[in-house]
Amino acid sequence: MNNNKLNNCADCPIHNIGNLKKLGINMNNFDFVVALAGNPNTGKSTIFNYFTGLKQHTGNWPGKTVTKSEGAFEYSSRKFKLVDLPGTYSLLSTSTDEEIARDFILFGQPDVTIIVADSTRLERNLNLTLQILEITDRAVLCLNLIDEAKRNGILIDDRLLSKELGIPVIPTSARNGQGMNELLNVIFEVATGRYLCKPFKIKSKSKDLNSAIEEIVELLNEEFPNLPNKRWVALRLLEGDQSIINSIKTGDLGNIYKPADLSVKENI
């Protein structure tokens, strides 16, 4: 019964999962790059398989995915390249799998980052979400395992959460295909710029820290005006992150960012 209600949207012509074409590993001429990030064991690979039709191995344990894998799908006649990243608890640590995830979000400049969260452990998952929102402006939060949360007596006000975070929030149960239409639709909207994210920025109470960040952001503005995540770079500089310091010395930091050519993308 419940399922019937949920699938009403799927019958609607403009909002139809039928628009999804699973392209597998055929990644030619894609329009957008979408990354899947999140804590370990939240279902990133399950979503990856659902969208691309590939059969990445999924398993119920943290650390299943240690390399990034890529696939593609088409939705509403746009081609998306989807990158499945290893799970990570934070973007500040140093193990190889977490570095892969961090470097891709930071340097790979995905058009949309899907943050996959475990709804039964929302608070801990928000820690990573907030860090990702420092790096990128275009993100979607996917509240996965929502059915499990419900079973454990946890209800989440996803609209309020969306308002708080300034990005779309979609409750899903990827294992059962629940909420995937809605997720696809917001990925499309964020990628094409129809939905403008105004992501939550970490509010530090320390005045010294805030003014230090501002001072560096100003300097970064002069040297790398196109850099999208100056606050994050400033923070990493304050922490003495050697890889970021090196990329400033060589100027690579400025080359990483390719300004999005929205005019081309908007042409349907």
Next chain:
Amino acid sequence: MSQLANRDKIISTANKLRWELGDNLYDALMETIYENASEISSKVIIYSDKKPPFNLDRYLDKILTSKYFGIPIMFLMLFIVFWLTISGANYPSSLLSLFLVDKVHPFLREVLLSLNLPEWFVGVFIDGAYLSTAWVVSVMLPPMAIFFPLFTLLEDFGYLPRVAFNLDSIYKKAGAHGKQALTMAMGFGCNAAGVISTRIIDSPRERLLAIITNNFSLCNGRWPTQILIATIFIGTLVPPYLAGIFSAGAVIFVAILGIALSLIVSFFLSKTLLKGEVSTFSLELPPYRPPRIMQTIYTSLINKTIFVLWRAIVFAFPAGIVIWTISNITIQDNSIANHIISMLNPLGLFLGLNGVILLAYIIAIPANELIIPTILMLTVSYLGMNEFSAGSGVLFELESVEDISNILRANGWTLLTGINLMIFSLLHNPCSTTIFTIFKETKSLKWTVISTFLPIIIGLSLTFLITRIWSLFN
């Protein structure tokens, strides 16, 4: 020039400000993130009043990770999986070989010969390449098609992190990382995959330990050897109705020996070459999830089984050509293979093995899966057993395990040879794919060489020791 000055200014300003802010910046930042996250989540989460009356997860964890039952349950599960694999694979295996080896092979031979193709051509491709490939398929496909889905079901259910939890304290005592239990479990599927999975370990020292010892996990390419030899030499020691249980028990014993050796080697390395502190880590025990049975069976069949099988076939094809060639090119009235085998035989027998086994392990370096077919082909050609063979290096009409058993026993194999082969199959160099993966992951020639030769040294010492002890009693 001014660009460079600007960049230097950014860095020097950051350095100056970092100095001013003090060294608790990281802590302050993390604290802020945690505060923000908890503030938001407290706004949006509504806990419903009705708590679930019975928490199955917690109850299951109490049993599965219990101090007393945890490890016995783990071995029991392993046993059940192996037993189902061994007893289930026998029949489909012999059906497949009946079809591929006894029906398709003569047919292909006749078709090609009727096309007036030269005898050597038919020999290389049909008697060599095709036959070894057919053997690999019929020996490997059924056990894999049973084992992989079973293992994946356990994995999907959420059992693997519990295994890591159970073994964590033991690994810590050996000076290794608790997550090594997880990478070891991956190694049971494929050592190359196991080596890649060590990326979840942060500390380079502990990661090296996990990489070097991963080869001690019996990978799927080695089970067919274990299962077949256990069936022939261990299973026949007991009445038929107990044969399956005893064979499975022998395979489990070898698998446990591998786990024990991985601990012992980790212990010695962490006391000598890889000294250091054990790092702490947090391991998340995910909720148990009912496995999606049909989907798991489908994906593990399509994904893993076909993938591994394909790899085996790719290696079996050229290996078959090599085997046929060295069995058929003769120097001074004897084939090259026979010369090498006669040369290796004294050393092999001294180590409790024989020349055929040593040569087979040299030919099968690319893939462990090839050991059994290679041993059989070489044995037949060495003996020149014409009742089984249609010429040198050609296998015919081996419908059952008894036939294989007869061939091996005719070549002087005993229970001791069987036991030693099982031990050596656990303890020898990793396959070429794994060696290459180790090199890619460690980027060090030294550790690659150590990972390659350490198991061979241990394996040969162990088979030698077993042979000496055996000779004391016989």
